[in-house]
Amino acid sequence: MAHTRTASGWAAHDPSGVVAPYTFKRRENGPTDVTIKILYCGICHTDVHHVKNDWGSTMYPVVPGHEIVGIVTEIGGGVAGFEVGERVGVGCLAATCLDCEMCRDGQENYCDKVQFVYNGFFWDGTVTYGGYSDFIVADHRYVVRIPENLPLDAAAPLLCAGITVFAPMKDHGLLETPGMRLGVVGLGGLGHVAVKFGKSLGHHVAVISTSPSKEAEAKQKLGADDFILSSDPKQMMARARSMDLIVNTVSANHFIGPIMELLKPKGTMVLVGAPQKPLELPWQPLIFGKRVIKGSMIGSIKETQEMMDFCGKHNLTCDVEVVSTRRINEALQRLADNDVKYRFVIDIAGGIES
Template sequence: MAKATPSHTHTVSGWAAHDSSGKITPYTFKRRENGVDDVTIRILYCGICHTDLHYVKNDWGITMYPVVPGHEIIGVITKVGSNVKGFKEGDRAGVGCLAATCLDCEYCRSDQENYCQQLQFTYNGIFWDGSVTYGGYSTMIVADHRYVVHVPENLRMEGAAPLLCAGITVFSPMKDHGLVESGGKRIGVVGLGGLGHVAVKFGKAFGHHVTVISRSAGKEWEAKNRLGADEFLVSSDQEQMEAGKRTLDFVLDTVSGEHSLLPILELLKVNGTLFIVGAPNEPLQLPAFPLIFGKRTVKGGIIGGIRETQEMLDLCGKHDITCDVELIRPHQINQALDRLASNNVRYRFVIDIASASSSPL
């Protein structure tokens, strides 16, 4: 049982990893009382992000066990603090990666709180009251309303959950490069997983020509026919990659495994941008020649701000965009994490949290 500070009086059922074996087991812990700025959410669905896998296995050496992962949280508000405006009991609400920021730096003041240096995450973070944050692999969460978003009524909740991390991670770079407001560009998406498949949907909804670049030739049919991609390049096929040189304005690289940037950079037109959102454990080699000879830019980014996340969800409501998910029950989390480790999921696992009461682990 987690040590609780005095105001931590809510007993919550969840699922946690207790050591670097990464095995998830049921875990009961305490959450804070709903404060004046907080909302309490009964969690219905939580997506399983690749980041969860890194934390449960302590890949980055920063995990505080026990860790309750999950930052793609969707549920219904059950309590609202007295300072909270814009949310009420019964509202559908989402919580993504952010639990707290300083609220005062230049990034917090310009809706880029995701770049705040004092940012604390939804799990494995330290909240303002000094307590460790626990994520969405649990039945309820208390969240400061400044990090909570509305979920449009027409979206399937389980398909909307991964928008809170996977969705905003690919939306923010597109917004940053003017690809949301107007269409007609040629964009590339490297990797067709949890992030990539949403990027393809966004790209098509916003009116662009979308090329998927993947190692797996077997994904071509699905990329084109189910997700609507216009072209598909197999990254190991030199002929295809050669033919694709200088054809794209913008490329989003979602691959978290080791891979070579050279052939990807060469797909960009002069002045094109490669935006990296995948996080390989080992540094990627950055070749200078394709930058110099094509005046190309390489940059990266982490999720997006809260205002931008709300804008994305509203647009998803308008275009009826959700993620393609495999719904699992809590007792299947370990199996899902194993499958995720081998990229065997189409395209995101989402935990049906509400099913927990009917299926104990």
């Protein structure tokens, strides 16, 4: 029987989704592991789905959280490149096979054996528990460094929200060629950081939203160049065939046909949200414009480190509302109601006695 140590955290125990204090076991720090004292953990929309078992895959009790930042407290003998006291982060990945084509090619986030940082299974067969807890033991291959100049609370959501929109922008050459035209659908946790990346990289950024109230914020606060109300056909038609890339962050069911018309011929829309129902895909904008629709899921660890370093260089972080551990349930509910600008982050260390 493997050695374990006791962790304190917060777990949901049933589909009511209510999170309560929970004590559980984590593995001892192994030769390739690092142990991290968690200081902050972002609240992702995925957490809301998992605590309520919306996707039918939740193993209760579930300790959510995959936007984890903290300080290294212990390092295994086989680990090079990390130091005790270093500021680090752990995102969605807990384990991959390390051996398949995707893993060898530095795209381990698409490994078909991928295991996530919570509600998954580690290599030793134990269930994974996420960042709503006082510490985590992570294999060093899934840990990234956080630049010194970034505040840890506002950096936490970069580990899921940030990399999810950064990776498709990198795939489509937005890191190399400035002056491209980027559309961002939805201005939430993912969308707001997509706008920041787009502007930092020197692109023309348009926000496409169903909420007129978001226009001022998109332009004045986040620096978007344009705002398009998707429910107004006139506004949509005026921007037809104008965009090179659209990052669609919306997870509510919505019709993508009119949004596809915003793409230039041969333009691409990348889906990163996960609507409940299958998409309806009209063939006209696809075929008449040789357009591409694809998906993308987070990013590799190498890409995540590249994004972190980019954020350090440009002083780029997320807009967050920090909540105490006593307010996790309230934050989950407000997130489900879309009542946050733009990401909740839990002050983990403030809520656990040291």
